[in-house]
Amino acid sequence: MVGEESPAADPSQDYSIVARGLLKSFGRLRVLNDLSVRIPRGTTYCLLGPNGSGKTTFIRAVAGLLRLDGGYLSVLGEPVHTVDRVYPRIGYMTQHKALYPDLTLRENMEFYAGLYGIEGGERDERISELLEMVDLADHIDRITGDLSGGMYQRLSLACTLIHDPDLLLLDEPTVGVDPILREAFWRFFDGLAEGGATILITTHLMDEAERCKTVGYMRGGRMLAEGSPEELKRLAGLRPILRLWVKDPRASASSLAAEGLPVEVVGGVLQVRIEDTRRLKEILERVEPSDLRLVEPSLAAAFLRLSEGGSR
Ligand SMILES: Nc1ncnc2c1ncn2[C@@H]1O[C@H](COP(=O)(O)OP(=O)(O)OP(=O)(O)O)[C@@H](O)[C@H]1O
Ligand SMILES: [Mg+2]
Incomplete structure (x- = not known):
């Protein structure tokens, strides 16, 4: 039953929202499907x-505006059925x-x-x-x-x-x-x-x-x-990319690939995925770039990666 569990059963006083296994369907459409989250x-x-x-x-459920089909939800330490x-x-x-x-x-x-x-x-x-x-x-x-x-x-x-x-x-x-x-x-x-x-x-x-x-x-x-x-x-498997401007990108790419580094050449620029920052010095010494830039992965890229291959 929704909100039946005592908030004392978990340290919910430290959390503004505790949700476990929330279920909600509109007709045949399951909209909350075993949703769990804790927000300190x-x-x-x-x-x-x-x-x-x-x-x-979910937000409407937290605001007490929605009748859940199942799961446990507490808000500011109060089970959701007494959220008023x-x-x-x-x-x-x-x-x-x-x-x-x-x-x-x-x-x-x-x-x-x-x-x-x-x-x-x-x-x-x-x-x-x-x-x-x-x-x-x-x-x-x-x-x-x-x-x-x-x-x-x-x-x-x-x-x-x-x-x-x-x-x-x-x-x-x-x-x-x-x-x-x-x-x-x-x-x-x-x-x-x-x-x-x-x-x-x-x-x-x-x-x-x-x-x-x-x-x-x-x-x-x-x-x-x-x-x-x-x-x-x-989690999305994204790491910073080191972009290197070198004289012969193809030759440098082969040299780094032979050392097991993930490389590619994009638009004439050598790119190395930095899995381990301890190898930065070795990379720079090996290819001696005339210029470089470290590109941080964006959250947008992580979002796209995590969205891949799944239904909404
Ligand atoms: N009262 C309702 N009756 C029927 N279906 C509903 C109702 N409220 C939401 N839905 C459906 O539940 C699904 C989830 O809707 P919800 O509004 O929670 O999505 P959302 O993640 O906030 O999306 P958005 O990013 O577009 O705001 C949608 O398919 C929506 O059509
Ligand atoms: Mg919305």
Whole structure:
């Protein structure tokens, strides 16, 4: 049964989210398929995965908005069926539009503040501070429905943060947000995590995923791989590539291949996959390059590698 197990059965107090073997189907479509994940307090955790892999469904389950078919889930130490006890400590920014289009920015924020019992001077101060943070202070009396896509996202984030939540569930919060503000958001998220908040975020942007402490890669409703961005790249079998500019790339390639090194020549440049950094000196001495560059593997490459050959 969902959430029947006592949270004391595991050290869930150290974790904001503990999920074990979650199951959820919509009709015949199995969307969460034995999903397990633990998210410690005070961290930034990024859920990655192809469209339809179950990320939003998982977040909705964490927010207590979905009846699971099975598995165990606790949120902020509370089994999910009593998640309303910790609801005031959760902030959920949905993937879809959730604000009132006919209200002004101020009114939407006041509505959210009201839901959490934030009133009076404290409320007004918080609204100004947050609108400043998302660079919308000058638009406070505009109608929400008139905002541009990126501005709308920024207002949604401000509303989500109104009650200073301990657990932030952010479903693609930076879609349409320009790069400068995205950077500001991320610095803000890092600050919140340092202050002890837990940030669970989904994105399809790899540079954002790279910024998270842990990345969980979902596919077909289960966790396929999890780790720091660096660990994930290793898991996908990716290593840095050393690009070497040499006089005779083919001859140098043969010489290194004879030593068992993984080499190829791409566009007239010799490339060596660095499996063992202790061999760097030997490589350089052998081919004496006129120039070189070490190219780090990208998380995007790891994501593509992990996606290969599987159904969604
Ligand atoms: N209420 C629902 N009724 C029926 N099917 C649903 C419902 N909610 C989600 N699904 C289906 O469940 C699957 C997973 O959806 P989900 O929104 O969790 O994916 P996602 O990983 O968030 O994808 P994206 O990256 O596109 O946001 C999809 O096939 C979706 O159509
Ligand atoms: Mg989604």
